[in-house]
Amino acid sequence: MSAPSLQTIRKAVQLALDEDLDHGDVTTSALFPRSIQARAAIVAHQPITVAGVAVAREVFLAVDPSLRIVTTINDGVTVKPGAEVIVVRGDVRSLLMAERVAVNFLQRLSGIATLTAKFCAAVRKTATAILDTRKTTPGLRALEKWAVHLGGGRNHRFSLGDGVLIKDNHLAVLRSTGIDVAGACRLARAGAPHGLRIEVEAKNLQEVKEALAGKADIILLDNMSAALVRQAVALIKKRALVEVSGGITLQTVADMAQAGVDFISVGALTHSAPAADLSLDLTGYRGGRGRSR
Numbered sequence: 001m002s003a004p005s006l007q008t009i010r011k012a013v014q015l016a017l018d019e020d021l022d023h024g025d026v027t028t029s030a031l032f033p034r035s036i037q038a039r040a041a042i043v044a045h046q047p048i049t050v051a052g053v054a055v056a057r058e059v060f061l062a063v064d065p066s067l068r069i070v071t072t073i074n075d076g077v078t079v080k081p082g083a084e085v086i087v088v089r090g091d092v093r094s095l096l097m098a099e100r101v102a103v104n105f106l107q108r109l110s111g112i113a114t115l116t117a118k119f120c121a122a123v124r125k126t127a128t129a130i131l132d133t134r135k136t137t138p139g140l141r142a143l144e145k146w147a148v149h150l151g152g153g154r155n156h157r158f159s160l161g162d163g164v165l166i167k168d169n170h171l172a173v174l175r176s177t178g179i180d181v182a183g184a185c186r187l188a189r190a191g192a193p194h195g196l197r198i199e200v201e202a203k204n205l206q207e208v209k210e211a212l213a214g215k216a217d218i219i220l221l222d223n224m225s226a227a228l229v230r231q232a233v234a235l236i237k238k239r240a241l242v243e244v245s246g247g248i249t250l251q252t253v254a255d256m257a258q259a260g261v262d263f264i265s266v267g268a269l270t271h272s273a274p275a276a277d278l279s280l281d282l283t284g285y286r287g288g289r290g291r292s293r
Contacts, residue, residue, distance in 0.1 A: 001149040003054065003075070004142040012143060013058045016101045021063075025097045038092040039070075039284035040099070041084040042106060045277040049078045049117045051147040052109030056086055056102040064094035076150040078117070085278065092282065099280045108137075109147040110276035116151025116269050119253055123264070128257035131156045131243070131265040144270045156265055164188045166200040168222070181207050185214025199243070208232050212239055220265075222246045226255040233260045 042056065053072050060067045067090035073079055085106060088095060119130045132148040133156055134141070145155045157163045166184050174184050181200055188198050199218035202208045205228070211219045212235075221232050223246035233242055243263040244256050256264055 001146060001155050004146050006058075008142050009055050009058050010062070012140060013055060013062050013101070013105075015139065016104070017059070017062060020101050021097060025093075028093050028096045032093050036092045037090065037284075037286040038095055038282050039087065039089050040095040040280055040282055041087045042103060042278055042280050044079050044083045044085055044110075045081050045279065047078065047080055047114075048110045048276045048278075049076065049113040049151050050085055050106075050110055051075050051113035051150045052106040052143070053086055055105040055109065055143065059102040059105065060088050060094075060098045063098040064090060066090060067094055067098075076113070089284075092285065095280075095282065103278055103280055105143075106278050107275040108140075108273075109143060109150075110278065111273040112144055112147035112270055113151035114276055115273040116148045116153040118250055119264075119266055119269065120152035122250055122253045123257040126254075126257040128261055129154045129263050130253075130269075131263050132269050133245075133265050133267040133271075134159075135267040135271040137270070148269055151269075153266075153269060154263075164192045164196050164198045165220070166198070168201055168203070171201070181210035182214035185211060185216045189215070202232070204228075205232060205235060208235055212236065216240050218243055218263075220245055221261070226252070226259055229256060229259040229261065 050073050053075050057069055057072065060069065067088050070087040070089055071084065072086045073083060079085065116130065123130060130153040132145055132153055136144045141158065145158065149155060157165065166188060171181060171184060179187070181202065185198055185200055197217035199220055200211045200216045201220045201222050202211050203222050208219060218241045219236060220243045221229055224232065224244065229244055236242055242261040243265055244261050245265040248256060248264055248266050253264060
C-alpha cells in the first residue's frame with residue numbers, strides 16, 4: 001500500500017484540529033500574549049515502529065505554516081525509548097496548540113504499526129501473511145491501514161467494493177431461501193464484477209466442502225481451533241487459498257500459521273492496538289520574536 005495522499009492526510013488533520021481548536025486555545029492565549037520561540041520534540045518512551053510522522057508534520061504546518069520541521073524519523077522505522085520522532089521549532093503558542101492532535105495521531109498509528117510488527121514477527125518463519133480488516137476508526141481507515149502496512153502487514157479489503165467476501169449473515173439469509181455455501185459462491189461469481197476473487201466464510205468442514213464445490217477462490221476459516229484448521233487445510237489441498245480469522249492473539253497466531261494457511265486476518269490490529277507511548281517535550285525557550293537557537 002502506498003502512503004495516503006496529502007489530500008487524505010490534510011482532511012483527517014483538519015477534522016482533528018476543528019475538534020480541538022474550534023474555539024481557540026484559551027489557556028495558551030491567556031498565558032502567552034507574545035511570541036516565545038521554542039524547540040518541540042515528540043519523544044518515544046518505548047520501542048515502537050513509527051507511523052504517522054507525515055500526519056504529525058501536517059498538523060504542525062496547518063496550525064502555523066511558519067513552524068520549522070527540523071528533523072523526523074521516517075515512517076516504518078523501529079526506534080528505541082528516547083528517540084526523537086519529530087523535532088519542530090517556532091512560536092511556543094503554535095507548538096502548544098498542535099501538541100495534542102499531533103501526538104494523538106502518532107500514538108494511534110504507531111500503536112497499530114507496533115502491534116502489527118509483533119504479529120508479523122510471530123509468523124516470520126512461515127509463509128503466512130498477516131492481514132488487517134475493516135474494523136477501523138470511522139474516517140481514519142486510510143491512515144490505519146497504512147500503519148498496518150508500515151508494521152509489515154498486508155491490507156485486506158479497503159471497502160465493500162474491493163472484493164467479494166460472503167460472510168455468515170449473507171449465508172444465513174441465503175439459507176432461508178434454500179441456497180447453501182456453494183450456491184452463494186456461484187451467485188457471487190455470476191453477479192460480481194469480472195475478475196474479483198470470491199471469498200467465503202466457513203465455520204465447519206461441511207461448509208468447507210460446500211465452498212470447494214462452489215469453486216471459491218479463498219476460504220475463510222472462521223473461529224476454528226488450530227486442530228480443525230489443519231483438517232480443513234488437508235481437505236482443501238491447495239484448491240483454494242486459506243485464510244483464518246476470529247479471536248487470533250499473539251499467543252495463538254503462530255499455531256495457526258503453522259497449520260499451513262495463507263493468510264491470518266486480525267481485527268485487533270486496528271480495533272484494539274494500544275496507543276504507543278509518546279509525548280511532546282518543549283525546550284530552548286526564547287522570548288521575543290527572534291530566531292530560536
